[in-house]
Amino acid sequence: MTPTVTAADTAAPTSSTVAPRRLWTRTRGLVLALALLIAAGIAIAALHSDSRHGSLDPRSADQNGSRAVAQLLKAQGVDTRVVTTLDDATAAAGPGTTLLVTEPDLLTPGQQRQLHAATADSGGRTVLIAPTAPSLDVLAPGVHAEGSASVAARAPGCAQPAATRAGRADTGGVRYAAPDGNSDGCYPADGLPTLLRTPAGHGGDTVLLGAPDILLNHRLDEQGNASLSLQLLGTRPHLVWYLPSLGDASATDGGQRSFFDLIPSGWLWATLQLALAAVLAAIWRARRLGPLVIEQLPVAIRASETTEGRARLYRKANARDxxxxxxxxxxxxxxxxxxxxxxxxxxxxxxxxxxxxxxxxxxxxxxxxxxxxxxxxxxxxxxxxxxxxxxxxxxxxxx
Incomplete structure (x- = not known):
């Protein structure tokens, strides 16, 4: 006699076939966490992109751009040229040129040496925006960064003509320790200057500006920011505005960085925090299990308990097959x-x-x-x- 098989029997799910609703129940927490992580990443990237778009770019009219100061320089007869490669920046160096480097710390050691060699005896002016230890040793030998201060309206506190004519200006950021008496330090914060000018060969000089605020569009009309910016950048007929780029081919020569040099310093603290969180989570989970219980072996377990436990596992896994x-x-x-x-x-x-x-x-x-x-x-x-x-x-x- 042939057994009768109903449609319900043939459509029965097995342990290898998980119902969509049960699959969603199991994975919805992971999917939600992943979605929140992606959304947070997109939001952070968007905010970071908005805040950095056109920053210190003389072509940008954004609040963090520098188009306003470029237009004022143009009205005074100063020609402003934007470059993004080191070769273009060094080729333009000369006695009639002011070279502004917006992010000197972004340059590799090899790029820093090449830039210093081109500007040390050029007779022109080099303006470095907020350089710190990664670039000071090469681009401004002998100068040391001594912490930072908040940006605020400060008095010149020096006899440098450009500063005395500008008066109070929004300065701060990195503070510098001058190597000798030949350097002119202005706008001090906690006793150390945030604007430092050091002489160079053939009548040239190097200016260290602790913060870029006086060059930004939204702060140019405050205090004496416009006057100070024009006097720092308008002493020569030509201004080369160097925006360092990670895509510059010169970044791969001679001054190669290791993998750890390329990792931002903040990742170290993030890794330590994650490790600490993992240890605390492990301790928390271990305490939930309670203390160990010592039992005399062998332990006799009733067959009914084993049967019921196995049946509950089958039911939880939907393993009717x-x-x-x-x-x-x-x-x-x-x-x-x-x-x-x-x-x-x-x-x-x-x-x-x-x-x-x-x-x-x-x-x-x-x-x-x-x-x-x-x-x-x-x-x-x-x-x-x-x-x-x-x-x-x-x-x-x-x-």
Whole structure:
């Protein structure tokens, strides 16, 4: 007799087929965390991009750009040229040129040496915006950065003509320690200048500006910022505005940096914080488990507890196929010795089903479905299968 298989039976899910709703329940936390991480990254990138767009660029009219000071210089007859490569910047150096370097710390050691060699005896002026230890040793030998101060309106505090004519200006940022008495320091903060001019060969000089605020569009009309900017950048007929770029080919020569040199310093603290958080999380999770309990072995566990625990695992994993296979396999193994079937043939339907049918009353009942049928469609069908196997085994024992 051929067993009847319903549509519900053939469509029964197995442990390898996870329902979409259950899959979403398991992964929604991870998906939500990933979405929040991506959204935060996009937001931070957008804010960073907006704040850095056109910063100190004489072509930019943004509040952090410097188009206003470039226009004032143009009105005074100063020609402003923007360059983004070191070769263009060094080629333009000369007695009639002011070279403004917006981010000297971005230059590699090789680029710094090349820039210093081109400007040291050029007779022109070099203006460095907020240089610190990575670039000071090469571009301004002997000058040291001594911490920073907030940007505020400060008095000149020196006899340098450009500063005395400009008066109070929004200065601050990096503070510098002058190497000798030949350097002119102005706009002091906590006793150290934030504007320092050091002489160079052939009548040239190098100016260190601790903060770029006097050059920004939105602050140019405050205090004496415009006057100080024009006097610092307008002493020569030509102004070369150097915006260092990471794409400059000269960044790969001679002064190569290691992988750790390229990693921002903030990542070290971030890594330490993540490590500390991981340790604290491990301690927290370990304490939730409670103290260790010592038991005398061997420990006897009731068979009913093992059965119930395994059944709960099957149900949690939605593994009706494996639960049904376990029930049928155990039933076949118990029926085989009762029917005189060899253990090796206990799981063969061609051998076991006829042997079982011969021991059952002539009721037309087919033992193939409970012993070798498809996976139950739901938990109710699984319970019914267990009952059928139990009834089948009792009938064989009592026949």
């Amino acid at each position: 494996r639960a049904a296979d376990t029930l049928r396999s155990a039933a076949r193994a118990r029926l085989a010795p009762l029917l005189g079937v060899a253990p090796s043939a206990a799981h063969s339907p061609d051998v076991l089903v006829p042997a079982v049918s011969a021991r059952l009353p002539a009721t037309g009942r087919d033992p193939h479905f409970p012993l070798f049928g498809p996976t139950p469609a739901d938990d109710t069908a699984l319970v019914r299968l267990a009952d059928e196997l139990d009834a089948l085994e009792r009938e064989v024992r009592t026949s």
